[in-house]
Amino acid sequence: MSGRTVLITGASSGLGEEMARQFAALGWDLALCARRAERLEKLRDEIGAAHPERRVVLKALDVTDDEAVFRVFAEFAEEFGSIERVIVNAGLGKGAAYGTGRHDANRQTAMTNFVGALAQSEAAMEIFRRQRRGHLVMISSISALRGMRKAMTTYAATKAGVAAMAEGLRSERVPGLDVSVIYPGYIRSEMNEHVKQKTKYMVDTETGVRAMVQAIEKRKVKAYVPSWPWVPIAAAMKVLPLSVVRRLV
Numbered sequence: 001m002s003g004r005t006v007l008i009t010g011a012s013s014g015l016g017e018e019m020a021r022q023f024a025a026l027g028w029d030l031a032l033c034a035r036r037a038e039r040l041e042k043l044r045d046e047i048g049a050a051h052p053e054r055r056v057v058l059k060a061l062d063v064t065d066d067e068a069v070f071r072v073f074a075e076f077a078e079e080f081g082s083i084e085r086v087i088v089n090a091g092l093g094k095g096a097a098y099g100t101g102r103h104d105a106n107r108q109t110a111m112t113n114f115v116g117a118l119a120q121s122e123a124a125m126e127i128f129r130r131q132r133r134g135h136l137v138m139i140s141s142i143s144a145l146r147g148m149r150k151a152m153t154t155y156a157a158t159k160a161g162v163a164a165m166a167e168g169l170r171s172e173r174v175p176g177l178d179v180s181v182i183y184p185g186y187i188r189s190e191m192n193e194h195v196k197q198k199t200k201y202m203v204d205t206e207t208g209v210r211a212m213v214q215a216i217e218k219r220k221v222k223a224y225v226p227s228w229p230w231v232p233i234a235a236a237m238k239v240l241p242l243s244v245v246r247r248l249v
Helices: 014-025 037-052 068-081 103-131 151-174 205-217 227-237 241-247
Strands: 005-009 027-034 056-060 085-088 134-139 177-184 222-225
Touching: 005 014, 005 068, 014 027, 014 037, 014 205, 027 037, 027 068, 037 056, 056 068, 068 103, 085 103, 103 134, 103 151, 134 151, 134 205, 151 177, 177 205, 205 222, 222 227, 227 241
Parallel strands: 005 027, 005 085, 027 056, 085 134, 134 177, 177 222
Antiparallel strands: none
């Protein structure tokens, strides 16, 4: 056992799945949860073959079920003895322009990405306050920096909320607590694989997640990843008119 355990939600696919692989390679034991338990089992087998010394514990979890979030996080903490890092990663990318009859899609994204992140953060903080140490990592999005249009409006709003939640916790200055917000740019994942048109600045999953993991390992307060081109784009997005932001991202 490594003595270092990272808990990753939404670990059955996309960024969460690749983070699990990369953290295992860095020597972390893994507490992995997601709705699709069969996908987690496949990932555990893959990681076990590549890194047999790593401990990997799996649990099915729907992050919109508050009671289940608190129970699963507590079970992980009990099984491992301590949780050094929690990555609030589970997310949904559904959405539609407001007033077009798809409130259901926007609500589902809001409940998963924001209310679900609230439950995960609460559950993580119970563990960290008890341990008097921990690293809370919130996966936001570059879209959180400004309001986005049409299908992205609710998604961007939830990711801005996640970032504000993290900043509030950091402002509280809880002893022993580090808080990081990661703002991924365009990283290929199952969430966006349905997008057929070529997207500017898109990188493959492994490359994008490597940049995320490097920032997390450094416990950066905030990180726009990959740094090129997203650091300068992020700076520009904060001051440019919305008409220009629309063309930029």
